[in-house]
Amino acid sequence: MNIFKSFFNKKEEKPILSYQDFWDWFLINEKQFYKIVNKNDSNYISKNFFDKIAPKLNQLKEGIWYLTGMLDDNTADLILTANGNIQIFYIIEELIATAPKIKGWKFRAHKPEHNIENIGINMAGYSFTSKNIFFYSNDLQDYPDEIDITIVHEDYNEENKSDIINGCYLFIDHYLGELNSLTLIDNIDFKNKSDADKELIPIEKLKPFIIWREKEFVEKYEGARRETESDSYASLEATLQSGNKLIAVINTDLLEWDAKASHPWVLRFEIKYNGENNNGFPDEETYQLLNKIEDEINSELKDFEGYLNIGRETANGLREVYITCKEFRKPCKIADKIITKYSGKIEIGYEIFKDKYWRFFDKFRS
Numbered sequence: 001m002n003i004f005k006s007f008f009n010k011k012e013e014k015p016i017l018s019y020q021d022f023w024d025w026f027l028i029n030e031k032q033f034y035k036i037v038n039k040n041d042s043n044y045i046s047k048n049f050f051d052k053i054a055p056k057l058n059q060l061k062e063g064i065w066y067l068t069g070m071l072d073d074n075t076a077d078l079i080l081t082a083n084g085n086i087q088i089f090y091i092i093e094e095l096i097a098t099a100p101k102i103k104g105w106k107f108r109a110h111k112p113e114h115n116i117e118n119i120g121i122n123m124a125g126y127s128f129t130s131k132n133i134f135f136y137s138n139d140l141q142d143y144p145d146e147i148d149i150t151i152v153h154e155d156y157n158e159e160n161k162s163d164i165i166n167g168c169y170l171f172i173d174h175y176l177g178e179l180n181s182l183t184l185i186d187n188i189d190f191k192n193k194s195d196a197d198k199e200l201i202p203i204e205k206l207k208p209f210i211i212w213r214e215k216e217f218v219e220k221y222e223g224a225r226r227e228t229e230s231d232s233y234a235s236l237e238a239t240l241q242s243g244n245k246l247i248a249v250i251n252t253d254l255l256e257w258d259a260k261a262s263h264p265w266v267l268r269f270e271i272k273y274n275g276e277n278n279n280g281f282p283d284e285e286t287y288q289l290l291n292k293i294e295d296e297i298n299s300e301l302k303d304f305e306g307y308l309n310i311g312r313e314t315a316n317g318l319r320e321v322y323i324t325c326k327e328f329r330k331p332c333k334i335a336d337k338i339i340t341k342y343s344g345k346i347e348i349g350y351e352i353f354k355d356k357y358w359r360f361f362d363k364f365r366s
Contacts, residue, residue: 016059019098025056027100034104037068037076061091071106079108081178087336087352089179090329113177116204121171124163126155128171134200137209138189143357145220145261146186147213152200156192165190176207183328184210186354217261224262228254228303233311236364244280246315250364254310254324261356263308265325267335268360269297272347275317282319289346290319293338297321300334307331310361322361328352 016022026033029052036049045068057064057080067079080096082088089110096109121128132155138148151172156164168190173181193200201209231253238246271293273286282290294312301307306326313320325331335350342348353360 016056019060019095022056022060022095023098023100026053027102030102030105034076038070040070060095061088063088064092067111075104075106077106077108079111081109081111084178084182086182086328087332087350090333093329111173111178113180113207114174116175116207119171119174121167121174123167123170124160126153126160126163126167128153128167130202130204133168133171133203134193134196135203135206136196136198136201138187145217145356147184147210148187148189149185149206150189150191150196150198151203152191152193152196154193156190161190171203172206175203176210180210183354184214186356221259221262224259225304225306226254226257226259226263226308228308240280240315242280242316244316246313247281248311248313248364250311250361251309252364254308255358255361255365260324260358263306263324263326264354264356265328265331265352266355266358266360267301267307267323267325267331267352268350269319269321269323269335270349270351271319271321272349273317273319280316281314286346290314293342293346293348294319294321296338297323297334300337301325301331310358311364324358325352 014021014025016025033049033052036045039045049068050066053066057066063082063085065081065083067077067081069077071077080092082092093109096107099107116130119129132153134152135149136152138150140146140148151168153164153168169181169188172185172188175181176184191197228251231251234250234252236248236250238248240246271290273282273290275281277283281287298309301309301323303309307330308324310322310324312322323331331352335352339348339350
């Protein structure tokens, strides 16, 4: 009877549709999970904890990863991470923010930063420590606000560069923490010592350097906002290799704005439709739907709040909508909301990436 009851309950488990659903389920199992983590056996934890928690998290959002261990003799630590996927950072942060207080547990969003003396990574036959990794800043005259650095590893060469680059990224992730490593550094190049263009700086000075540069950046653009109601728009037309036309409507005044870096995130929507019978363009009904979706995007992401509609591009069964943003969390949340709303009606996807000088839009500049 107990076996039957256990099987029956498993089949009738409530689906995880909200953050509260997840934590309600976790609370039911937390004592057993604590015992599992406290065993400090990675295989046992993987089978009896991770294999249980993974499908529940996937019901909320696919792509959430997890780390666990004992912080001390009495506290189990659960870290949820996007593993580099910035589109789900907000989900992880909101989920952790709603976590209940449970004795013996600590819940954290994103892989944390570590003291550099405690970081030692061995990977693919190479070591990654503060003793063999260095950096220097690339000062770009045309892009002074970008944090662009070169990382130098003693063993880097053309044959092993993939392994060295992956190991260095992992080291930086541990050193700066997942959030900082993904959002504060604009670009990283990699070189061998012999190819270095500048004096090498010990990697332990990277964190204070980035903190200083980011503080400088924030102070420079603090409060920078732009209203676009009176801006000028240009209609651009091009002929594609297929012979179909491409039409773009672009806010040309914005492209000349001297405070672009204050809105460093580019949000790009892709809305797919069937344009086969209309030279790649939407029919009237679809055209109205596309405009409705764009109006909803603009109503959620307002210019005076830090979200600027650069314009749109239409061709070959695809409408692209471009928004530059002061930050990345709300745009991702709104994008997911719109995708869910129109699921089954039209295919919508998006990407968001950092581009302080809006170089993505150079193709629209005369």
